[in-house]
Amino acid sequence: MIGIEVEEPKExxxxxxCPFHGHLKVRGIILRGRVVSTAMQKTVVVERERLHYVPKYERYEKRTSRYKAHLPPCIKVEKGDEVxxxxxxxxxxxxxxxxxxKK
Known part of the structure; x- marks a missing residue:
């Protein structure tokens, strides 16, 4: 158990x-996002979209943030998956x- 309610990988x-089978401790921020790249070894790029209010135009605009995250071999994800x-x-x-x- 790593401190949050997620299903432990069967593999x-x-x-x-790996936070489940290795020695890596996890803490702090928990985010949900969509995988946009799996080209790097043991790494994925996760993108999050949010709406930002622009007072001058009284409208919202989409803004994105990209995070590089380590991908343990026991978790299988593909491009487009929610993680x-x-x-x-x-x-x-x-x-x-x-x-x-995965979500």
Whole structure:
């Protein structure tokens, strides 16, 4: 158990950076987003959309944020899947999140 209600993967892995089977501790922010890229090894790019109010025009505009997240081998995701990512210690220069489940 990693502290939140997500289903533990049935497949086992020996990745030290897996929050379920390795030694990686997760804490802080929990986000939901859509996978837009799986081109990197053990890494996915997750995108979140939100609406931002523009007072001058009294309208909303879409804004997006992209996060690079570590993908343990025991979790299988494809481009377009909705995933839950959780904050962890810095794993590289730009990776500070890890995928903990699919939605």
């Amino acid at each position: 086992r892995c020996d990745d030290p950076n 839950i990512i959780m904050e962890c210690r810095p794993l590289s220069k730009t990776k500070h999140f890890v995928v903990v489940g």
